Amino acid sequence: MKIDFRKVPLQKKDFLIESNSVKFxxxxxxxxxxxxxxxxxxxxxxxxxxxxxxxxxxxxxxxxINFLLCDGLYTSDDERDLDKIIIEVEGGVIDFEELLQSExxxxxxxxxxxxxxxxxxxxxxxxx
Numbered sequence: 763m764k765i766d767f768r769k770v771p772l773q774k775k776d777f778l779i780e781s782n783s784v785k786f787x788x789x790x791x792x793x794x795x796x797x798x799x800x801x802x803x804x805x806x807x808x809x810x811x812x813x814x815x816x817x818x819x820x821x822x823x824x825x826x827i828n829f830l831l832c833d834g835l836y837t838s839d840d841e842r843d844l845d846k847i848i849i850e851v852e853g854g855v856i857d858f859e860e861l862l863q864s865e866x867x868x869x870x871x872x873x874x875x876x877x878x879x880x881x882x883x884x885x886x887x888x889x890x
Contacts, residue, residue, distance in 0.1 A: 764856065764857045764859075765855070765856050765858075766856075767831075767833045767854045770798050770856070771791060772792050774790070776789050779859060781863070784823065785805050786803075786858065787805075788801050789802075795833075796833045796834065797833075798830070800830075800861075801826075804823055804862065804865055805823060806823055808822075808866060811870075811874065812874060823869055825865075825869075827847060829846060829848075830848045830849070833854060836848050849861075
């Protein structure tokens, strides 16, 4: 789902995007002429790789994420904005699919350990 920055409503609007078994849902609204607030939740199973053995496995993802999108360069002295993920949007179009894919890739790039490696007594990583 894509929406022009200038068409974002002042009242909260709900959204839901599904990609494979992952749901990206929440609400968004404009808080100023150049800022959009997105309160969202990502939930579902994501395929990740074990950082020890390289085995692929599915892991449950349930995260609440707050975004602050800025149309152009972001500047603010408001400390309340620091607990949000700040994204500078170029071109004036918000792409919710791109936000979801970016967060999924960020989750996948983290260190994950499969159950067999968690239960293993081996202290060294397996070379693959």
